Amino acid sequence: MALSISAVVLFGILTVFLLRNRAVSLGAATAIFLFGFFVASTGAQKTIYNLCQAIASTLTHLTA
Template sequence: MVVTLSAVVLLGILTTAMIRSRTITVAGAVVVFLFGFFVAGTGANKPINALCQAIADALTHLIA
């Protein structure tokens, strides 16, 4: 029997385990979470990518 597991699910499980064992901070978990979506290219990739781009644009306008 072949079991397939998406990268997003695997990274989510690993992130949850690290948070519960307190070996990673919440900020680190957010980075891992975003990495999972960017790498996996799921349907949620476009909204998350747009959100990150909007935040980057907003920070650019605040600094300039």
């Protein structure tokens, strides 16, 4: 059985977990969120997206 989960959902869950365990402060989480939001609107977005796709593809092939 294959499970597909969005990277947004995955990182959202991770962020909530880190905030609840006080591993990161609300200010730091907000700064990281805004950094990611603004990076997404730059030319680096395509490179980051391609890197994430390559990693996901590699992980898929490792488990198959």
